Amino acid sequence: MTTNSPSKVHVTTTINGQQHELLVPPYMSLLDTLRELIGLTGTKEGCLDGNCGACTVSVDGRIVDSCLVLGAEVNGKNVNTVEGMATPEGLHPLQQAFLEEAALQCGICTPGFLVAAKGLLDNEPSPSEGRIRHWLAGNLCRCTGYDKIVRAVQKAID
């Protein structure tokens, strides 16, 4: 750290429908902002360079790798994380389908896959298997071999 630490950035943002006012260190990623400042630890850190998709969240309806976004950049934006998927009435259909299809083992990649898959189904209600695989190419899973994940997304469509 330098002696002249750059000043924090005032950020007003909506996260999972709730407004937050934050003072964010200017070099802090959105991933760390969510996990460290707000305590939303559902979003996972994987590779920290945009290859694995474990940190996927949606910003204004577009999925992004939150490790490659600064917290300072989401001022005035709508952020949605895995914590925003379930409702008091129950799990999101994708979450339920992931459970039923056993689309996870260790679970580290799961929040990213869920948010990414939701980003697809919110805009395209019935994508083909090829489209699902293409859309999820930015998410890595070392346990399942992907077939179970793709089947779970297909199940959520039904």
Added chain:
Amino acid sequence: MHPFAYVAPSTVAEAVAVLDEHGDRARPLAGGTDLLVKARANVWELDAVVDIKNIPELMNLSVGSDGLSIGAGVPCYQVYDNSEIAAEYPGIVDGASIIGGIQIQSRAGLGGNLCNAAPSGDGICPLIVHSAVAKISGPSGDREVALEDFSTGPSRTVLGKGELLVSIEVPKPAANSGAAYTRFIPRNEMDIAVAGVGVFVQLDSSGQNFESARIALASVGPTPILASAAGDSLVGKPVNDETIAAAAALAKEAATPITDMRGTVDQRKQLVEVLTGRMIKQAVERARG
């Protein structure tokens, strides 16, 4: 990561002033998909990042009778989701839609791809073959640079101290023209080109002869390469297997690759020849409509 300040100016002049003040210790932030990786790895030690996404000119995307204008901060998905661009500039869409995965394409754009200056940048060759021009603003005024001259080496560009890429201007394609880009990677998605080839062709009104052609090569030299001799060889020639094979052979000669973890010199040169032939044929198909 060295702690940097975050500034988000709303005008080009303010952005240029901050970049000029800090020199190499400040960088423009568009999608951040290269910048934040390099800052985190301490490849770049930055005192300031200049978020350019609040500057209207840098977020402008317009397509019309005078061509296509792509603001430096426009993300890839806005380019490939635009049906007019997809119809008139399919080669540019070919490149924009294979950079990273969906998450990356939400943020990364062609301007950043150009400024990051990786020889493998999939967005650059399609712009080169379209004779696109970079609009640059800096402390001593504005200038324009042809895309093929923008990169001067791996991660190096013509941008001087305080200079900022504002937009990429692509002329409206002539009648009976078409373009295409592809790359070779060992997987289906999310990889860096072993070799890539972009082609633009303009045919005569019969669709049987080449009037002009431009061919550009990715990942086979220190910068994207405009293979002028290969493109020029097609001018005035009929569209057939021999003329296409001759141009592909010249493209192979223009490639100056290295051997690294992604491929060998021989493999890359071979790829350039094969992909050039394929892309000329695809560009011809598109030109014929």
